[in-house]
Amino acid sequence: MLGYATIKIQVNEKLFLKDPESSELGRRIVNSSIGLIDKIGFEQFNFKKLATEINSTEASVYRYFENKQKLLTYLVSWYWAWLEYRLDYNTHNIEDPVRKLKVAISNLSEAVHYDPHFSHIDEEALYRIVVAESSKSFLTKEVATANREGYFASYKSLCRRVHSIIEDVNPRFPFTKALVTTIIDTAHQQRFLSEHFPSLTELRVSQNGNEEIKHYLETIIFKLLVD
Numbered sequence: 416m417l418g419y420a421t422i423k424i425q426v427n428e429k430l431f432l433k434d435p436e437s438s439e440l441g442r443r444i445v446n447s448s449i450g451l452i453d454k455i456g457f458e459q460f461n462f463k464k465l466a467t468e469i470n471s472t473e474a475s476v477y478r479y480f481e482n483k484q485k486l487l488t489y490l491v492s493w494y495w496a497w498l499e500y501r502l503d504y505n506t507h508n509i510e511d512p513v514r515k516l517k518v519a520i521s522n523l524s525e526a527v528h529y530d531p532h533f534s535h536i537d538e539e540a541l542y543r544i545v546v547a548e549s550s551k552s553f554l555t556k557e558v559a560t561a562n563r564e565g566y567f568a569s570y571k572s573l574c575r576r577v578h579s580i581i582e583d584v585n586p587r588f589p590f591t592k593a594l595v596t597t598i599i600d601t602a603h604q605q606r607f608l609s610e611h612f613p614s615l616t617e618l619r620v621s622q623n624g625n626e627e628i629k630h631y632l633e634t635i636i637f638k639l640l641v642d
Contacts, residue, residue, distance in 0.1 A: 512583035
């Protein structure tokens with residue numbers, strides 16, 4: 416059985432009809448949807464296949480999520496909120512702003528591993544989904560409406576947190592918001608390029624680490640902020 420998480424990650428309630436964290440079935444839906452999307456891709460994924468995977472019915476899945484688009488957005492939002500939780504935890508007692516930013520960069524770029532606080536989430540598989548599929552959660556005709564509904568609040572909250580760290584390093588830097596999204600997107604996109612289009616990047620990642628991406632980001636960021 417998939418146990419309750421010891422820490423609650425908050426996701427916009429408009430993304431689900433029933434909180435999947437509230438029941439064993441809901442947690443199985445989340446767990447299996449991560450595994451299935453990671454295995455076959457979002458385009459091939461549907462609720463019929465998910466229902467078969469969890470040995471249940473499509474109707475039971477629809478009681479939790481209106482459609483697969485909202486399920487994907489839920490999963491991506493959970494990931495961004497989890498990433499912010501980890502960043503907060505790892506920088507909480509750090510006073511020096513430069514050191515805090517270095518820890519933040521490390522958190523955003525390092526390889527993701529299993530987090531025992533959330534037994535129903537495969538964070539490594541979810542990370543691969545975010546790298547490969549997250550743009551599909553917002554590159555839609557309905558993005559303006561989804562934004563007004565707060566579907567992307569988790570990503571915005573993470574950006575604000577990194578923004579505040581950068582401002583502590585250099586409050587006069589004029590492009591902090593742009594730099595934040597560049598950091599987050601680069602940390603994920605460069606891994607994808609390294610794995611699938613290696614001729615487009617010098618950066619290489621290993622199964623256990625993204626040290627080159629971290630070094631690349633630190634080089635650019637501190638050149639802009641400190642030099």
